[in-house]
Amino acid sequence: MATRTLDKFVRRYTTLSSALDTLVHQRLVLLSPAKWDDTNDVEFMELYRAHAEAKSVLALCFAMASETYHHWRVFTQGMEGVCIEFEKAGLETAVAGTAGVVGAPVEYLRVRDLEALTPADAHRLPFVKREGYSDEREWRIVATCRDEPKLSLPVGIDLGSITRLVLNPWMPPALADNLRVIIRGLPGSAKLKIEASALTNSDRWKAAGKKIAKPE
Numbered sequence: 001m002a003t004r005t006l007d008k009f010v011r012r013y014t015t016l017s018s019a020l021d022t023l024v025h026q027r028l029v030l031l032s033p034a035k036w037d038d039t040n041d042v043e044f045m046e047l048y049r050a051h052a053e054a055k056s057v058l059a060l061c062f063a064m065a066s067e068t069y070h071h072w073r074v075f076t077q078g079m080e081g082v083c084i085e086f087e088k089a090g091l092e093t094a095v096a097g098t099a100g101v102v103g104a105p106v107e108y109l110r111v112r113d114l115e116a117l118t119p120a121d122a123h124r125l126p127f128v129k130r131e132g133y134s135d136e137r138e139w140r141i142v143a144t145c146r147d148e149p150k151l152s153l154p155v156g157i158d159l160g161s162i163t164r165l166v167l168n169p170w171m172p173p174a175l176a177d178n179l180r181v182i183i184r185g186l187p188g189s190a191k192l193k194i195e196a197s198a199l200t201n202s203d204r205w206k207a208a209g210k211k212i213a214k215p216e
Helices: 016-025 039-052 069-075 088-096 111-115 119-127 131-136 173-184 203-213
Strands: 009-014 027-031 056-063 082-087 101-105 107-109 128-130 138-145 152-156 162-167 194-196
Touching: 009 069, 009 088, 016 027, 016 082, 016 173, 027 138, 039 056, 039 119, 039 128, 069 131, 082 088, 088 101, 088 138, 088 152, 107 111, 107 131, 119 128, 119 138, 128 131, 138 152, 162 173, 173 194
Parallel strands: 107 128, 162 194
Antiparallel strands: 009 056, 009 082, 027 056, 027 152, 056 138, 082 162, 101 138
16 A cells, blocks of 8 residues: 655654754754765765755755654664654745755656756756655755855744654653653643554554454
């Protein structure tokens, strides 16, 4: 079954420390793509930087899709990974208020599609990936830093644009409970919806299986 695309929301799969930084400082921090796993992606960001004659290009990636095992295993670190779900419109407003920063969905192309592009399409390079990544349904924020090289760039956000925080499916319940208390004690987060992912441990899923296996 294909991954369900989200129209109004984007999800940031990240580390617990990064999520807490977002909540405490009400910001997202764009970082250098130099250490991304996909070297094709890294190359395209560098090609765009050179084309734009920028000192650096920074980015942050989100998913416009329902959760998958892939999202948790690839984009979070161990049992402390979390997912922050945002209203996309809220992030678009934050991006629009920051000079040199744009947000857009990623295009997924076949090699022959890419080969058909021309130098007039160079502005698309930060938002192009190979078709094999299409299930990620990525939405990306990109900053073009023209004046000086930067390793990071904070973009202020409204905490009201966060619709919920989803905890990693492997997080122990005791840790999840403590984390809820800590997060709800942060300014502006008292009413934040915090859920534990049931992707790998769903009572509803298991109950349906038991019903099927129940002898007549």
